[in-house]
C-alpha cells in the first residue's frame with residue numbers, strides 16, 4: 001500500500017474566495033505545480049478532498065463543481081502534474097437543497113472521504129498526510145489516522161491562532177503548500 005497526500009482545495013491549492021462555481025474564479029497558487037511534482041517524484045498518491053457545501057446551499061450545481069475540478073486537473077496536467085483522484089462532499093445539514101441537506105460522514109471534519117480514498121486506491125493512511133488551512137482538515141486527517149499539516153494560506157493564519165488554545169496539534173505548520181510538502185518529504189521516518 002502506498003502513502004498519500006490529501007489536499008484541501010480552497011485556501012490550500014487555490015485562493016480562498018468563498019463559494020466559487022466556475023473555473024474563472026479559480027486562482028491557483030503559483031507554487032502548486034512544483035509542490036505536486038515533488039510528491040509524485042517521491043511516489044505519493046495525490047488526492048484532493050474538499051467540502052463543497054455550495055451545492056447543498058443551492059449556490060452551485062453538481063455539474064458546475066465537476067466542471068471546475070476537471071478544468072483544474074487539466075491545468076495541472078498541462079504543467080506536468082496529475083492528481084490521482086478528487087473526492088468532494090456536496091452535503092451540509094443546514095442546506096437548502098433537500099437532496100443534499102443532510103449530515104454526511106464524508107463532510108470534513110469527518111474522515112469519510114479519506115477512508116473512501118484509502119479503500120479505492122489502496123492507501124496506507126498511517127504513512128499519509130492531510131494538508132489544509134482549517135481545523136476541519138486537520139481533524140479529518142487525525143480521525144483517519146494520518147499525519148496532518150496546517151498551511152498559513154487561506155484561513156490558515158487564523159486557524160493557527162485558534163489551535164494554540166486547543167488540543168489538536170498538527171505535525172507541521174508551514175507558510176504554504178510547497179513548504180509543507182518539502183518538510184514532509186524530509187521527514188522520511190514518517191512515511192518511507
Ligand SMILES: [Mg+2]
Pocket residue numbers: 008009010011012132133134154
Ligand atoms: Mg480550505
